[in-house]
Amino acid sequence: MTAGAEIDWADHALTTLQEAGHRRGGARTAVVEALAAHDCAVTALDLDDELARRRPRVARASVYRALEQLEQLGLVRRIEVGRGVAGYERVDPTGHHHHHAICRDCGRMVPFEDRSLERAIGKLCEDLDFEVAEHDVVLRGRCQHCSL
């Protein structure tokens, strides 16, 4: 992976937050930095774990609050990674994105992308009486490792 992508995203996120009228606080900045370091979805509690070591400590509530605000601004997207557990991952400002195949056995997430899938979704959204803002595709089954 290139070193630039995450830095750019963190920068972009902090700028967007500021433009949206948010002040610059330590906890939220820490959440942005932590998200920037991940390529794929992380749960809020994982982030909380990571940030618990920081001084001053980042509170769990701040993690959730930051994630909610980031989601509202379209900077991160939220996906369900398991029974009632949400994962969050950064949104590339170019609109480029991937989806996930999740293993039922080990919980591993395999990201994938597919142009014709995106095309099909784009087209069907036009025909729908619904103002679609985002879409999510989740495949569930057994990963290569677990099917042996």
Next chain:
Amino acid sequence: MTAGAEIDWADHALTTLQEAGHRRGGARTAVVEALAAHDCAVTALDLDDELARRRPRVARASVYRALEQLEQLGLVRRIEVGRGVAGYERVDPTGHHHHHAICRDCGRMVPFEDRSLERAIGKLCEDLDFEVAEHDVVLRGRCQHCSL
């Protein structure tokens, strides 16, 4: 909707349960009947509400247990309908299914189906190093009613 679809599904579900070695209990049968009466996803608590009036009362734990077993047997599928809330809907034995557009504002679910979407998913699953058992597509945005 035809009157037959649900009855057939309930029948099929009860038969499948029996073949899987399950005894025939009142609570689970009640859950199957309740699911059969719904065309689209219902939450476990909605089902619990409906069944709370029955005599003898169906316990909440039984609702969840039954849903889990039905899901395991591929008789119902589980989808996330809102922050940490699961919805369940019956699976048509023919494989025929729909997906959902969910309104961010009012929570309304609009079912839709699309052949080219299914085709795209089918094809990409073949290319993936992953044994895909099921897929889920969720569109999020604003429904016709809420965008006015």
Next chain:
DNA sequence: AAGCTTAATGAGAATGAATCTAGTTTGCGT
């Protein structure tokens, strides 16, 4: 039909992710 084994059930406690509350700190415009 009575007895037996064990799945199924009901009631309520326990869990765990997510949210809320209250009091404190801090960013930032004035």
Next chain:
DNA sequence: ACGCAAACTAGATTCATTCTCATTAAGCTT
């Protein structure tokens, strides 16, 4: 530097879901 609203922390709370365990009843066996 001052003051006020936003952001923060810690911990309580909520709410869907899961677990426990005592009880009931399905459906063999005889």
